[in-house]
Amino acid sequence: MDDMQWFAEQFEANRPHLRAVAYRMLGSLTEADDALQEAWIRTTRADSRTIGNIGGWLTTLVGRVCIDLLRARQSRPEHLVGTWLPEPVVSADGPLDPEQSSLLADSVGLALLVVLESLEPAERLAFVLHDMFGVPFDDIAPIVERTPDAARQLASRARRRVRGTAVQPSADLATQRRVVAAFLAASRAGDFEKLITLLDPGVALRVDTGSRTWLAPALLNGATDVARHAAARGPRFATLCRPALVNGAAGIIARTRSRVVAVVGFTVVDERISEIDLLLDANKLAGLTISEQV
CATH class of the missing domain: 1.20.140.160 (PhyR, sigma-like (SL) domain)
Structure with missing residues (x-):
């Protein structure tokens, strides 16, 4: 040889x-x-x-x-x-395939x-x-x-x-999914009060828009500002969303018929959301491969 x-x-x-x-x-x-x-x-x-x-x-x-x-x-x-976010590893809301599991060993979240x-x-x-x-x-x-x-x-x-x-998320994926599902439902309804109960008081929302800085603020801190933003934008945006796994944790993808327009990762600690990472960078999203394994 x-x-x-x-x-x-x-x-x-x-x-x-x-x-x-x-x-x-x-x-x-x-x-x-x-x-x-x-x-x-x-x-x-x-x-x-x-x-x-x-x-x-x-x-x-x-x-x-x-x-x-x-x-x-x-x-x-x-x-x-603005804010930089990594390219996420995304799959439909089911088990990770072997290659994704290898990529995300040792809790390599966003x-x-x-x-x-x-x-x-x-x-x-x-x-x-x-x-x-x-x-x-x-x-x-x-x-x-x-x-x-x-x-x-x-x-x-x-x-x-x-x-x-680095914030350590809850190890319980079922809890993460329940909290994220409640956040998505409250966003669809524009329910500010419910959103406040789901957010940690010091929650941070990071947004990577790439060059399209007009799309969203790069960073929001605090439950009030994040809930206000989600309640205002959520009713329209959330209709495009469905559950997903984002770097092995409960998350959301938003897609139209032709393309993915956003990926959202969440860090859930003590049944509250402490960090939200919203990826809107069109260049990163264009190269995204989403496993449909369920």
């Missing part, structure tokens, strides 16, 4: 794991697939005789590609307007991906590779051009940031 055939077989066997690494690093399925393509190209320049652990080698290779993409993203002169986006590229890589995938700091250090001890410090700083800001 020649090197190319061996690399091809190993790459395909590891593809779900590698795509999960890239998704956590980039917050984008589209960019994750691009990263895997670039990683595959780089394998053609490698010598299989120098590789002892192919799974670990491929993981660090994808890590190198992703940190290059993150640094390139930071260096661009243009800046996003809220965590938003926090990861706030990290520096080197911090994000150290945290993702070590804390989520168990890559030793000795292997991470060359990627971030630091010593192993410095790489450990990068992961530690990222860990503190994640623990301090």
Whole structure:
């Protein structure tokens, strides 16, 4: 068996794991697939005789590609307007398929991906590779051009940031679905008082509109403002909505006959909604693949 055939077989066997690494690093399925393509190209320049652990080698290779993409993203002169949200993993309101389960292992919800986006590229890589995938700091250090001890410090700083800001949702999917269904019903009815009872007092509504900043406010905080917005916009918008799983949690998709116009993710804590992530970016929605498995 020649090197190319061996690399091809190993790459395909590891593809779900590698795509999960890239998704956590980039917050984008589209960019994750691009990263895997670039990683595959780089394998053609490698010598299989120098590789002892192919799974670990491929993981660090994808890590190198992703940190290059993150640094390139930071260096661009243009800046996003408003709120950034990751590309979600969406399915009909049923069980996740095996590939989605691999992507979303370790509770990789939208809220965590938003926090990861706030990290520096080197911090994000150290945290993702070590804390989520168990890559030793000795292997991470060359990627971030630091010593192993410095790489450990990068992961530690990222860990503190994640623990301090990422909200842990209720583990009970049935409860999430019940709360989200009640929110959708109250929005359809324009029932402000009911909406208030379903929202945490400090609830945050994040909206990613892409370039269409006129569609909605980028950020709303507090139950009163979020409920007022949902009651005003809900009766019309909610008629397009149906339940879905958004990054493994109860959520909503809104679609017309021809296309998806919005994806809504929810974080439910103690039977109240503490975070709402509304994706309206037409570019992200255009590339969305929704599993219809039920």
